[in-house]
Amino acid sequence: MRIVCPFCGARDAQEFSYLGDASLQQRPDTPAGAPLDDAAHAAWHDYVYLRENPPGEHTEFWYHASGCRQWLKVTRHMRTHAISNVEAARPSSLRGAA
Amino acid sequence: MSRQPNRLASGGLVDRNKPQLFRFDGQPYQGFAGDTLASALLANGVSLFGRSFKYHRPRGLLSAGPEEPNALVELRSGARREPNTRATVAELYDGLEATSQNRWPSLRFDAMAVNQLFAPIFAAGFYYKTFMWPAAFWEKLYEPIIRRAAGLGRPAGSEDPDHYEKAFAHCDVLVIGSGPAGLMAALAAGRSGARVIIAEEDFRLGGRLICDRREVDGVPSVEWVARIASELEAMPEVRVMLRTSVFGVYDGGVYGALERVNDHVAVPPEFQPRQRMWRIMTRETILAAGSIERPVVFGDNDRPGVMMAGSVRTYTNRFAVAPGTRAAVFANNDDAARTIGDLEAAGVHVDAVIDPRPGSTDSVRSAARKAGSELIEGAIERATGGQRVQSVDVRSNGSTRSLSVDLVAMSGGWSPTVHLTSHQGSRPVWDDQLSAFLPGQTLPPGMTVAGAATGQFSLEACLAAGAAAGLDAAGRCGFRRAQLAVPSADPESTAVSPLWRVRGTKGKAFVDFQNDVAASDVELAEREGFRSVEHLKRYTTLGMATDQGKTANVNGLALMAEITAKSISQTGTTIFRPPYTPVAIGALAGHHRGEHFKPTRLTAGHAWAKRQGAVFVESGVWMRAAYFPRPGENDWLETTIREVNTVRSAVGVCDVSTLGKIDVQGRDAGKFLDFVYCNTFSTLAIGKARYGVMLREDGFAMDDGTTSRLAEDHYVVTTTTANAAKVMQHMEFCHQVLLPHLDVQMISISDQWAQYAIAGPKSRAVLQKIVDPRHDISNEAFPFMAAAEISLKGGIPARLFRISFSGEMAYELAVPAGFGEAAIVEIIKAGQEFGIAPYGLEALTVMRIEKGHVAGAEFNGQTTARDFGLGKMVSTKKEFVGRVMAQREALTQPDRPILVGLRPIEEGFRLRSGAHLLNRGAEPSLDNDQGYVTSTTYSPTLRSWIGLAFMKSGKERTGDTVRAWDAIRGTDALVEVVGPCFYDPKGERHHG
Incomplete structure (x- = not known):
């Protein structure tokens, strides 16, 4: 499989490590110091343990470990492995600032 | 010997001026260059090649190609012996040795041929039905006997002396097969300007064109092939790959191909691989794999x-x-x-x-x-x-x-070679008119099929289809389609009427020759209800041999259709998976085997340590010095004890360069580290170091290490050796994905800095001799947990951290890797007068257990900061990875196992990791389990074996005597529960 890295171009999938479901970016917001209610526990349980496994398009994280070391959001079809989109996890609007 | 009685007087694509001597079952023969082992043996009048898998029936050649089910031999000898090689594709070379297989004592007289007499017993499902009981007999008795009786060749049994390598290739158009369709496709795409790879599994281009006496463009087909081959060879963008089998189709236009670089010579030339595994990246693929002829049953x-x-x-x-x-x-x-x-x-x-x-x-x-x-x-x-x-x-x-x-x-009739079309799940479809399975509707993206592989059986159709496919593929890649006339061919008829089996025959009518599946087995499967093609395959093993049923599958399905009175399309077919032909594991591994299985990393001080006689041990990808034996020392323990005593009483030096080091900079660096670690780093003073523990998001401990602040916006993080890469990846994730708005940058500097721990009461005295005098490193100016950028020996940049893993007054000195070897030499020189000695990983481990520091064995993925006794470190004021999940009920229960120390009651008893803790008198059971031992060592300081363990309510049980029960090693000993820190628990020594 080949992944078109927005920074490095088309590269062999061996250069990347896989993490999975890109919904990991939506980390629950539970303020520190506040008591944890059932809803907070439930939200965190879902966040840490539950993953979608759709038989269609799926957006997931890949890390270009042997390349630019950037985390990428890759949209891949779970049946055909066809990749329809690759973008940096960190929005480009924030890149220049850093 | 050299008679070759069956060789024709003239003709053929063999070089009669190049005789090749070879042996089969020890018997010498002669063939010619251009022969296969099969053709050379046939020329010598040999018709018996092997014995069949189950019944040991005598077998000869069925085919002349990769589909061969019968003529499997052991090729070469000794360490290069390769079992189950098809004689029909083994290229003859001078000195070739081959042996028939699955026979005893000889091919002509095979004792196991008696199996034929019991053929009615060995029908499909025989093993399932017969060897059911008693279950224990299967592994010990039945299976070994069956394995010996039914079988294939013997593996070499010793290490393969040859090399295999992996390579990558890119092209616009990949053409698979070089028969009429393949040659025309490559020619068309090549003339249009596309980058073309044409892969042919044979050692000669041409496919059927060199096997049949045909006419193309008015010349004999062999001549025409030679003409096209030389045109292809001359095109700079066309690469002709002979002896190359494309065996698999993978995602995104990636094809796996095996090139037999040196299988046609006895020993590969120096520095050359035997085989090369290609990964071919292509935009367009033309499958022109031809077709395989079917036997009649x-x-x-x-x-x-x-x-x-x-x-x-x-x-x-x-x-x-x-x-x-x-x-x-x-x-x-x-x-x-x-x-x-x-x-x-x-x-x-x-x-x-x-x-x-x-x-x-x-x-x-x-x-x-x-x-x-x-x-x-x-x-x-x-x-x-x-x-x-x-x-x-x-x-x-x-x-x-x-x-x-x-x-x-x-x-x-002929079955199109559709295998590669179904590697991504597409099922071949039956065509009644052609009596053949054709490629399915959904082909792998970018693939077109041309010629006999798609049921176009006439030569003229193959040439035309290949040309069209080549032009179209080049066009889709953006090239201007070349002008190309399709050559004419001699006329022919391709009429066929299906005949699957002859009814009412006597004797075994074989469907799958290699697995000895006969028509009667298919009938039996039907009678017993295994009618679906998937059941038929698994019950009878039809198509499951090393040839994957290339000559058998269609006949098997057609038979089942006939018996069940269904059409073949109703009956359906199983699909093909990679590889098309067997691929040696060696080729898949390439150079990644033995010591090259993974990279070996050496520290800057490695050569120095080697000169000191260090014994090394693998630690992750690194080689680390385990201990430095001296003359007269008998074993590692004796050396280690001496090294520990040197550190505790004087001074020692240890290479700790393998720890992961990450440079973190930016306005928000402190804020970022607060998020990554469970404790706080934004409050760390400049010029100070602090120990930190990192959690996973599920609340369990992930890694630990010290982090130093060198400037307002500059930290240096250290990780454990094993987790260096993982932590780097995790930190990048935390920044880029979770906190993208933070102004922070990080980079791994593990390789850029060599780092040495200098530990012991005399450590400061040693350092004062090499650190430039303008840096005050006195206890007052540079106390415990101080960190600074300094210089050595008149200006060499360095970093000094006053941190201690050993429990003694200690420093870690980092220098740019280029100075790594010079630094250790200078440290030793400076320490000579204080009795300095290098120490290795063993002594380091002894001292960390004496101090109760957690390491890899404690970071087992099931333990939390609280379990390490570090609960107080965990901040309640800020957000960090793992914060919420670490507060889960099960992770905070008061009786949850916590880190304790153990000391055997019986003097000299060797405590071992893995032992479980039980109360005295309790039965060994999960309910009674009190915990488990994670790390043990002999402590020279305490003159006893000691251990660290996780124990239920461990803190409250200090002073209790419990059992360390070790079922694996068969020991059961009493141990006293103590605090995890055995040595200087008040921490006075490291304050020096």
């Missing part, structure tokens, strides 16, 4: 001398070998005409042509007439003969008669 159709008709032509035309003297041609299609003509041309008389089609056809009739062969409308019921066919029983018009022949050229 009749009685004892496996007798040596019963061969595929197309393969018979290959032997006569390409190799100039007569496979027999008197032949019967048995075919349901018009290829029979060509077979008759070629056999007659080779001097093999065709006694009879048996055609099951009523009235046969014009072309077959006229060929038979020309050859003076009797044309019989009927079928062969059975072949007779033992190790060679002697006659055939032919049924015609209701009566059966015997014909004396020593060669049967049979053909049940």
Whole structure:
């Protein structure tokens, strides 16, 4: 499989490590110091343990470990492995600032 | 020896000026360059090649190509012995040695051939039904016996001395196969300017064009192939890859191919691989893999001398070998005409042509007439003969008669080689008109199929389809389609009427030759309810041998369809998966084996340590010095004890460069580290170091290490050796994904800095001799947990951290890796007067256990910061990874196992990791389990074995005596529960 890295171009999938479901970016917001209610526990349980496994398009994280070391959001079809989109996890609007 | 009795006087694509001597089963023979092992043996009159898998029936050549199910041999000898190699694709070379397999004591007399007599017993499902009981007998008795009786060749049994390598290639158009369609496709795409790779599994281009006597563009097909081959070779953007099997289709236009670089020589030349595994990246692929001829299922159709008709032509035309003297041609299609003509041309008389089609056809009739062969409308019921066919029983018009022949050229029609089309899940579809499975509707993206592989069986159609496919593919890649005339070809008829099996035959009628599956097994499967193709396959093992049923599958399915009175398309087919032909594991591994399985990393001080006689140990990808033995020391323990005592009483130095080091900079660096670690780093003073623990998001501990703040916006993080890469990846994730708005940058500097721990009461005295005097490193100016950028020896940049893993007053000194070796030499020189000694990983481990520091064994993925006794470190004021999940009920229960120290009651008892803790008198059970031992060592300081363990309510149990129960090593000893820190628990020594 080949992944078109927005920074490095088309590269062999061996250069990347896989993490999975890109919904990991939506980390629950539970303020520190506040008591944890059932809803907070439930939200965190879902966040840490539950993953979608759709038989269609799926957006997931890949890390270009042997390349630019950037985390990428890759949209891949779970049946055909066809990749329809690759973008940096960190929005480009924030890149220049850093 | 050199007679080659069956070699024709002239013709063929063999080089008669290059005789090649070889041995088969010890017997010397001679063949020619251009032969395969199969053609050379056939030329020498050898017809018996092997014994079948289950019944040990004598077997000869069925085919002349990669589909061969019978003629499997052990190729080469000694460490290079390769079992189950198809003699039909093994290129002959001078000095080749081959051995037949699955026979004892010899190929001609095989004791296990007695299995044939029990054939009725060994029907499909025999093993399932017979060896059910008692279950324990399977592994110990039944399986070993069956394995010995039924089988294939023997592996070499010693390490493969050859190299294998992996390579990558890119192209616009990949053409698979070099028959008429493949050659035209490559020519068309090449002339259009595309980057083309044409892969051919044979050692010669041409496919059927070099096996049949055809005419293309008015010249013999062999000449035409040579002309095209030289044009392709001359095109700079075209790469012709011979001896290269494309074995698999993978995602995104990636194809796996195996190039047999040096399988055709006895020993690969120096620095050359035997085989090369290619990963070919392509935009367009033209599959021109041709087709495979099907046998006809009749009685004892496996007798040596019963061969595929197309393969018979290959032997006569390409190799100039007569496979027999008197032949019967048995075919349901018009290829029979060509077979008759070629056999007659080779001097093999065709006694009879048996055609099951009523009235046969014009072309077959006229060929038979020309050859003076009797044309019989009927079928062969059975072949007779033992190790060679002697006659055939032919049924015609209701009566059966015997014909004396020593060669049967049979053909049940051709099956398109659709294997690669279904590697991504597409199922081939049945075509009634062509009596063949054709490629399915959804092909792998970018693939087109041309020629016989898609059912275009005439030469003219193949040439035209190949040209069109090549032009189209180049066009889709953005090239201007070249002008190309499709060459003419001699006319032919490709008429075929299906004939799957001859009914009412006697003897075993084989469907799958390699796995010994007969028509009766398919019938049995149907009777017992295994009617779906997937069940049929698994119950009878049809198509599951090393040839993956290339000659068997279609006949098997057709039989099942016939028995169940369904159509073949209703019956369906199983699909093919990679690899198309067997691929050696060595080729898949490439250079990644033995010590090269993974990279070996050496520290800057490695060469120095080696000169000191260090014994090294693998630690992750690193080689680390385990201990530095001195003359007179008897074992690692003695050396380690001396090294520990040196550190505790004077000073020692240890290479800790393998720790992961990450440079973190930016305005928000402190804020970022607060998020990554469970404790706080934004409050760390500049010039100070702090120990930190990192959690996973699920609340369990992930890694630890010290982090130092060198400036307001500059931190240096250290990780454990094992987790260096993982932590780097995790930190990048935390920044780029979770906190993208933070102004922070990080980079791994593990390789850029060499780092040494200098530990012991005299450590400061040593350092004061090498650190430049302008840096005050006195206890007051540079106390415990201080960190600074300094210089050594008059200006060499360095970093100094006053941190201690050993529990002594200690420093870690980092220098740019280029100074790594010089630094250790200088440290030793400076420490000479204080009795300095280098110490290794063993002593380091002893001292960390004496101090109760957690390490890899404690970071087992099931432990939390609280379990380490570090609960107070965990901040409650800020957000960090793992914060919420670490507060889960099960992770905060008061009696949850916590880190404790253990000391055996019995003097000298060796405590071992893995032992479980039990209360005295308690039965060993999960309910009674009090915890487990994670790390143990002999402590020279305490003169006793000691250990660290996680124990339920461990803190409250200090002073108790419990059992360390070790079922694996069979020990059960009393130990006292103590605090995890055995040495200087108040921490006075490191404050020095």
